[in-house]
Amino acid sequence: MSHINVKVAAIEQVTDLIKHFTFVREDGQPFPVFSGGSHVVVSMNINGRIQRNAYSLMGNPEETEAYHISVRRQEKSRGGSVHMHDALKVGDSLQITFPVNLFALEKRARKHLLIAGGIGITPFMSQIADLERNKANYELHYAYRAPEHGAFSKEIKANIGNKLITYVESEGGVLNLRNLLSKQPLGTHVYVCGPGPMVVAMIETARTLGWPENHIHSEQFTAPPSGESFKIKLTKSALEIVVPPEMSMLEAMEAAGVDAPYLCRGGACGRCELEVVCTDGNLLHHDHYLSEAEKAAGKKIMPCVSRAKCDLLEVVL
Amino acid sequence: MERGYWIRSKPVYSALVWQQQANAHLVLVEGSAGGLAAMKLFQQMLPQQSITVIYETEAGGADYTAALKKVVPDDLQVFNSHDAAMKALEAHLPEALMGLRIYVAGSEKFMWDIAQIVLHYGVDDADIAKELTGTLARSVYCVHCKAITHNAHTNIQACSGCGKKLFVRDHFSRRLGAYMGLMVDAEDPGQIPEIEEIYP
Numbered sequence: 001m002s003h004i005n006v007k008v009a010a011i012e013q014v015t016d017l018i019k020h021f022t023f024v025r026e027d028g029q030p031f032p033v034f035s036g037g038s039h040v041v042v043s044m045n046i047n048g049r050i051q052r053n054a055y056s057l058m059g060n061p062e063e064t065e066a067y068h069i070s071v072r073r074q075e076k077s078r079g080g081s082v083h084m085h086d087a088l089k090v091g092d093s094l095q096i097t098f099p100v101n102l103f104a105l106e107k108r109a110r111k112h113l114l115i116a117g118g119i120g121i122t123p124f125m126s127q128i129a130d131l132e133r134n135k136a137n138y139e140l141h142y143a144y145r146a147p148e149h150g151a152f153s154k155e156i157k158a159n160i161g162n163k164l165i166t167y168v169e170s171e172g173g174v175l176n177l178r179n180l181l182s183k184q185p186l187g188t189h190v191y192v193c194g195p196g197p198m199v200v201a202m203i204e205t206a207r208t209l210g211w212p213e214n215h216i217h218s219e220q221f222t223a224p225p226s227g228e229s230f231k232i233k234l235t236k237s238a239l240e241i242v243v244p245p246e247m248s249m250l251e252a253m254e255a256a257g258v259d260a261p262y263l264c265r266g267g268a269c270g271r272c273e274l275e276v277v278c279t280d281g282n283l284l285h286h287d288h289y290l291s292e293a294e295k296a297a298g299k300k301i302m303p304c305v306s307r308a309k310c311d312l313l314e315v316v317l
Numbered sequence: 318m319e320r321g322y323w324i325r326s327k328p329v330y331s332a333l334v335w336q337q338q339a340n341a342h343l344v345l346v347e348g349s350a351g352g353l354a355a356m357k358l359f360q361q362m363l364p365q366q367s368i369t370v371i372y373e374t375e376a377g378g379a380d381y382t383a384a385l386k387k388v389v390p391d392d393l394q395v396f397n398s399h400d401a402a403m404k405a406l407e408a409h410l411p412e413a414l415m416g417l418r419i420y421v422a423g424s425e426k427f428m429w430d431i432a433q434i435v436l437h438y439g440v441d442d443a444d445i446a447k448e449l450t451g452t453l454a455r456s457v458y459c460v461h462c463k464a465i466t467h468n469a470h471t472n473i474q475a476c477s478g479c480g481k482k483l484f485v486r487d488h489f490s491r492r493l494g495a496y497m498g499l500m501v502d503a504e505d506p507g508q509i510p511e512i513e514e515i516y517p
């Protein structure tokens with residue numbers, strides 16, 4: 001995958017848990033323009049181990065001098081966000097991928113209904129820039145736990161006024177999905193990004209109300225869960241690689257020098273899909289991409305988030 | 318028709334079935350056969366959500382208005398012209414909400430006229446339930462003069478725009494709601510194969 005070398009130009013503490021990073025290019029060239037909802041994958045070197053995390057670009061897609069991401073500190077994760085928060089300094093160098101959009105706005109929509117939970121606000125930051133420029137009909141519904149968690153709500157309010165509707169849980173604010181989704185004009189598309197249960201609830205509610213699948217959009221990147229160590233065998237390259245407990249299959253393959261495909265690294269896009277030849281144990285699927293039937297069939301695995309409870313798993317690569 | 322051969326763009330229609338997951342229902346039917354299709358739909362069950370039925374009757378055919386009045390609980394609108402029925406549809410859509418399920422039974426012209434209207438409201442034709450009833454008559458798009466000739470029953474149809482004899486193909490354009498028509502004697506002027514009724 002081709003990369004862009006960037007430098008950290010600014011770091012801003014937005015809330016207790018969220019930091020906003022501004023990147024500029026090392027070579028001084030302009031960044032490519034992107035479309036609202038795009039993400040980049042940031043590679044970081046954590047004590048010699050390379051970790052790659054996907055973050056939504058939250059700046060204006062037409063601004064090419066800088067890229068912006070926001071990172072929520074996840075204490076329970078494998079250190080990527082903690083590294084970004086504690087180790088990264090202004091002037092540090094990093095590598096990012098070119099932007100990829102897995103959460104694009106549907107141009108033909110008559111109305112866009114954006115629903116964000118917590119840090120799930122970030123992909124919408126670039127989308128609202130696009131929507132404002134195109135004078136599109138939209139609303140942004142933004143739910144978060146307490147006022148101090150409402151990163152960017154002031155800034156967004158200043159930009160889009162009453163198209164922003166906030167729900168602050170600690171102040172008794174409740175986002176009633178059924179109410180909201182049952183009064184949308186024909187031709188509306190809904191987009192959700194936030195914690196897993198919220199995404200699932202939105203999709204289920206929309207389906208129950210008869211929204212067609214192609215009007216329902218979600219983005220949910222799962223951090224790869226850790227688990228027990230197991231060994232994988234790649235049939236084409238005849239390599240055998242041990243996946244340690246705290247690494248994903250994808251990371252273990254990359255650490256062994258294998259150039260495996262990926263886009264989201266969060267079990268959403270399907271790009272990393274590998275064909276399973278055999279295993280002496282069970283596959284542990286953690287992705288949102290494969291259907292239940294495909295998961296049960298055990299012929300495919302998404303190595304960016306899924307693992308196996310076995311001694312040996314053989315895949316085609 | 319060649320056996321085992323299937324043209325991807327040719328639409329496939331099937332009998333109407335209520336969608337249980339819905340916010341409201343809109344049923345549009347044309348002619349006697351369409352009226353009967355609506356009756357069949359109401360035989361299945363009576364959905365919980367609100368239902369509107371737009372019925373375009375057919376001069377001289379069986380009229381299911383009285384029968385439908387007995388089974389349609391909320392809103393039955395009956396029209397004796399195509400324009401009036403399409404106007405009623407246009408009037409219904411601005412206030413319609415997401416989760417409206419649309420069901421159509423009638424000729425291909427009827428259903429694709431509707432598909433084009435609802436497309437302006439962001440509804441994909443794939444999300445409309447369509448049952449072909451009454452006739453297999455085709456709309457034909459002349460690739461030479463771009464006119465659309467409706468109601469073609471034969472394998473070869475004279476273009477209403479340029480008068481060319483068009484061979485009616487199986488290739489269908491969802492945007493135009495018509496099958497492609499190509500001049501049949503382009504290579505051999507005057508050589509017209511036998512004309513047969515194949516779309517009764």
Ligand code: FES
Pocket residue numbers: 261262263264265266267268269270271272273287289302303304305
């Ligand atoms: S990289 Fe997207 S599902 Fe694995």
